[in-house]
Amino acid sequence: MAEPAAHAAESFAGCRARAARTVLDQVVLPGEELLLPEQEDGEGPGGAGERPLRLNAGARPRVRVVCGPGLRRCGDRLLVTKCGRLRHKEAGGGGGSGVYWVDSQQKRYVPVKGDHVIGIVTAKSGDIFKVDVGGSEPASLSYLAFEGATKRNRPNVQIGDLIYGQFVVANKDMEPEMVCIDSCGRANGMGVIGQDGLLFKVTLGLVRKLLAPNCEILQEVGKLYPLEIVFGMNGRIWVKAKTIQQTLILANVLEACEHMTADQRKQIFSRLAES
Amino acid sequence: TLCLQRLDGRQTYDYRNIKISFGTDYGCCIVELGKTRVLGQVSCELVSPKLNRATEGILFFNLELSQMAAPAFEPGRQSDLLVKLNRLLERCLRNSKCIDTESLCVVAGEKVWQIRVDLHLLNHDGNIIDAASIAAIVALCHFRRPDVSVQGDEVTLYTPEERDPVPLSIHHMPICVSFAFFQQGTYLLVDPNEREERVMDGLLVIAMNKHREICTIQSSGGIMLLKDQVLRCSKIAGVKVLEITELIQKALENDQKVRKEGGKFGFAESIANQRITAFKMEKAPIDTSDVEEKAEEIISEAEPPLEVVSKPVLWTPGTAQIGEGIENSWGDLEDSEKEDEDEGGSDEAIILDSIKTDTGVEISNIGSQDAPIVLSDSEEEEMIILEPDKNPKKIRTQTIHATQEKGPSKKPVKKRKKKRTAN
């Protein structure tokens, strides 16, 4: 009883940082300090956090660590800025290098370079389209950024159309810019999303969960009905099945997946498969 | 061939779930209609009546579209939608005489009760008017006003402890039912949600009570409705109003029962325990035995304030001045420095001040308060660090060293800090 309390108080006092390794997949809160593996090694188990060590202390080989969303570097300290579960992805080199980030359940999207998103065309001005992606400002999309588009051969895009595209420019100081072609100039699935279907919004965390490699939800959904589905990292999902009824069922099931355990999901899918 | 699929799986005539919860105060409720949420609160005040209605109490409705409900709602703006909704509420509740306003009269021509109904939209997911009308009538039914007695000219108000507060006398309960029309009235839906509202062609609102008396009716959006369409809607409204009235009565009875039995009530009880987004903690005792000690320690470490006796100066009759005016210290750095130090010694409140500034350094530019300390120590060359601000922690510790060397008056600050980190 007393132990978790002491533990919580300790981490909040801020003077003792926890090792990132030990809190992997646990909930971290804004303000917490994390220690990277090489920092804890250098300190020894008892001295962790007493005085933060520099990343490249002594002759230690420099380890490359990428600070993902929800984390920030302050000097040589790694601080948490968002609430969520701490995740880590090992890089090729191993030895503690790789990406750390916080998996949060936020709803608001902030554009990130390389993200595939679903946008809604809100305006045409000159040779660019303005696309609402759910961020703090609309993204711009050049009419040349479509497969096969030339100055003469403009793509057929109307206001209100849904666009599936990718960010090529996205940072806090500039207007985000989207394209609907990959680096080879191919559409690669991007472009205007067809008529009909249903667009709905979920949390950003759910989209990441659904898009994770070998996510069992998608496999189950695929077994239910034949469907077309598009996931935007901005929390938008577009789905189309043979009938409107099926489309609605799919949308509701996907939405409900957010707060269900794997067992609960299994039950739902087996029930749907029967009906 | 009215074949229609609603996004949330409802049938054409289905309402979304309605949930009614009450606060600990009388006349306070939250109504949830699906994801649309309205907070209602009734309050009362003794005022003088309107000239032409000397024996009638006053009913006042105010619906607010909070920015919380949707980002497009701006605070303090009377939008068309807001005016329309408020007017409709007034027609539904005030003009239908659902409250016995004559019973609100205390002294004819002099004192009547003004009943004020405040409604706040907290989350907008369509059909604001139905949710608001339910919240308004529920709050009015739940409300209790203080008891009064009149003896001669004297009006006595009783506190809830002295005399039980009295409920308002309510004749009937009008409830709004909204119908959305699509494709020139070919299709109709009951209780449209926000997405349905965005694409509807017209809206028909019928306010009705459980006796099937129509209290007000409003068609907007400019669609032509046939007589039998309106009749059909009023029939549906009758059924819906009956269902909703029953739900309201059940909720009111339940709340009353819990209050009578001395059970727990209020919004804390209406939070679903099984929801993982909700969490509760029982009363927590806080160990404050060491607080006195800590405080004493801090104060004893602080230097006692200098006995400064201020002599008021009388310049001319009617004016007085205590203390000195601010001296011009342009180009005279040493003097101002001394003053700084004096101030530090004389003012006990400095303890708090300096703690504040400590946090201030990191936070914003209040650092200016710190600046004199840094710059005043001319010997401490290392103080001025022009490197890019990579490690604010480090700079801070240095400032603390400087303050320590500077004089005993600032010492407590540092000690306190140490203690905290040790905890």
Added chain:
Amino acid sequence: MAFLDSLGGSRRDQIVSKRRDTCGRGSRRAPHPSWRLLIGYAVCTQARASGRKRQSLLHVGSPAMEESMQTETKVRPESGAESGPRSPSCTLRHFACEQNLLSRPDGSASFLQGDTSVLAGVYGPAEVKVRKEIFNKATLEVILRPKIGLPGVAEKSRERLIRNTCEAVVLGALHPRTSITVVLQVISDAGSLLACCLNAACMALVDAGVPMRALFCGVTCALDSDGTFMLDPTAKQEKEARAVLTFALDSVERKLLMSTTKGLYSDAELQQCLAAAQTASQHVFRFYRESLQRRYSKS
């Protein structure tokens, strides 16, 4: 000082009589609102540098203060589960928090402390109006809405206090030229309202995923006429208190982010309250942690 003394003394009778007829209910107003405000102001500035000698007049000053703050003539019957006296020892009332309960805002939280309840909604980082745009950081706005009537001076002043607290912990520089809006709705006020507003705001900001350098919480302390202090006071305790102090503390260094007080107190009492608030803040932060852990238990 002498000026204040005499003022306080002469006001005493009136205040007592006012109390008797149930706190100025009905149409009666405070006879000299401007004068009262003056007293209140003087008391505030005095509270900074105080001494033992003044203790005797503390009792006089604070009711005047209290009255000046609450010249509301509206009547809202007070009732509720908390009518029974709370033990004088320091306890926090029961806490409850629900996150993500509103569908429209990016983050929302309802926070309950006993019968006090505040609902908070956060939008952001969202589109910002050009005239409010700041080129190198997010524009942070706090809107506090009272339950009855329109927002007044009291709400504006609290908005400022909350805004400054939020500004201190939100990493606005990460989202320049955007807006972060915190809307707070008072659901019920049964004491320690400002502290509850702060807690609701923090939980809603966390829910919205706004980057922050630390969490923060609000703790209210009330000082009795005989010098004993209470944490998380009810409305009744606040009314009877000689002084009410509210602090905002951060979770990393447990430092003071904001403090606001009314009434008279000595420096020793201030330090005691602050130390008690710091101890209490640990409980609040533990409550935060446990509710957030529960929230993320299924992801």
